[in-house]
Amino acid sequence: MNTNAADATCPIHAQTDHPKVPKQKIGVLLSNLGTPDATDYWSMRRYLNEFLSDQRVIDYPKWKWQPILQGIVLTFRPSKSGAAYRSIWNNEADESPLMTITKEQTAAIKAALAEEFGGEVMVDFCMRYGNPSTKSKVQKLVSEGCSKILFFPLYPQYAGATVATANDEFFRALMEENWQPAARTVPPYFDDPAYIEALAQSVERAYAAVAKKPDILICSYHGLPERYLKEGGDPYHCQCQKTTRLLKERLGWNDTQIMTTFQSKFGPEDWLQPYTVEEVARQAEAGNKSIAVCAPAFSADCIETLEEINEEIKESFDHAGGEDFLYIPCLNAEPLHIKALVDQIRKNLSGWV
Template identity: 85%
Template sequence: MGKMKPTRINMNAPDATCPAHAQADHPRIPKEKIGVLLANLGTPDATDYWSMRRYLNEFLSDSRVIDYPKWKWQPILQGIVLTFRPSKSGAAYRSIWNEEANESPLMTITKDQTRAISKQLKSKYGDNVMVDFCMRYGNPSTKSKVANMVAQGCTKILFFPLYPQYAGATIATANDQFFRALMEENWQPASRTVPPYFDEPAYIDALAASVESAYADAARKPDILICSYHGLPERYLKEGGDPYHCQCHKTTRLLKERLGWDDTQIMTTFQSKFGPEDWLQPYTVEEVARQAKAGNKSIAVCAPAFSADCIETLEEINEEIKESFEEAGGENFLYIPCLNDDPAHIDALVHVIEKNLAGWV
């Protein structure tokens, strides 16, 4: 039988006490708590070549992200991709890097979201609920945060991947890592995972409010709103039955209905194509150019698949995709930021959390 790594209970925690009716020499243990562990994609620790290489190696080695056989993919990854891509990706990250905090915007925003959610839950449940965050790739790792929650006395953990729509390459791989972390614990907490929340009315309301606010402040009203979602290979949908494509389209439809718009005012596209095979279409970078050539000289783009602004929104949308639109004759490009730590978004996330804590609190 394999040897399990011991659970690391923090007997020096401020709230550690001896259990009721225990013998006098019983070790002190922390007060039982419920952990809420938020999870996002991840971020490199820095923008230099080796930091980027470590991050990209972990990300692109995930078989949920790139599902080619390892014997075929790893030589390409290690020999070609990781030789050239770290420098290019590092330059992209430097263009958006939070220099003051020396971290990526995704890290900054995720910290802000965690603090805001923690404040709300603490006001309702006191110290009985502990809120923290982890990253699927890079730091802080899922494993380290699960271990810390167990050490602090969390006997139940709600794991919340911050992706509105389900995809194997996002929610599933985040859950995989959470379950791997639980395998390291001798004293495993009870656990739950949060399902996709793309159709939660509070989330759609927050999304719609952000669009309405951006349109109200715009010098020129956009001719069309492009809802740009991170792409996936078409094969994942056709062969694997991944529901992501359907859930993205439903998100756009729900947003359209909430705004009271018609089909001419909004559409769904997909970005971030990687590799030679066909991905979900239409491609955002091509569609914005087509819109410009068709006479829609003023457009807005939002990214409903992202809970926080990151490299794919701040650099890819607001730089590369914007450039494609302008080169095709577009005149006014409006990027509508992700919901980030907007109070309406935080309220929506807290609502989802409380619904999934039912029976625990």
């Protein structure tokens, strides 16, 4: 364990030359997907290379995938992705919206836990891809005296390509620590009543703010190849469906008022369906000219919501004859969302505090 913490002292009864040891604390490390450092070609290429080289995300054999990734995908995709990021970039802070919102969430959670536990619990965040890295933040927490770390991937539903790869990176970081902290991970919270309540109230607020009530609410989740479900047993699809069902029940709606779709298809194989971009067009063609879209799988607004949903998917709806498109923002740093996240943290800190 690094001993550069300001409150490091020699243990009682230790010899005078004993290395100083930080006062023991508990760390809570939030983890989100990631973000490029900037929108230029090389920043995007570095980010996409790390993301698309993850075999939890693209599970093709390296000998088959890497030549395609390095020779084709990373030649053209960084420019296209950079343009998409520039359309939503937080220019004032010079960072992506995901970074801005994750910082806000972290600050709110830190304040809530400080009020309850004082300085015993430290809160920080990391990104699975890009900066700040999981490794750097694990090292920081350990150096500041955290002998226990609760790792919290900010994904309500479990998927190998999200929760599992975040946990993988956390455990890899722990492997490099000589004095490893005790570690726990927060499980998915897709059916947590506080999370469902936060979702429901966000929908109710959005519907109350528009003159015309949407004909249907599309719950758009990030997609995965169907093969991950059929061959690997990934529970993501079932958990998404349950989140939508619980939201429907909480709102008191029927099946015609809400549905589950999947977005962000990548590559040639079939992904979870129906595809959001196609379904919104079908809704318009079927006469549902006013729709709302929310993204329950995302804890914070990001490129997949602000650009893909609110621009590309909206465009598909408009071109098919749709008239009113309402995007309902992610829960972000809304008080009810922060409360739900803090409740998960408190529950998983049981026995440690």
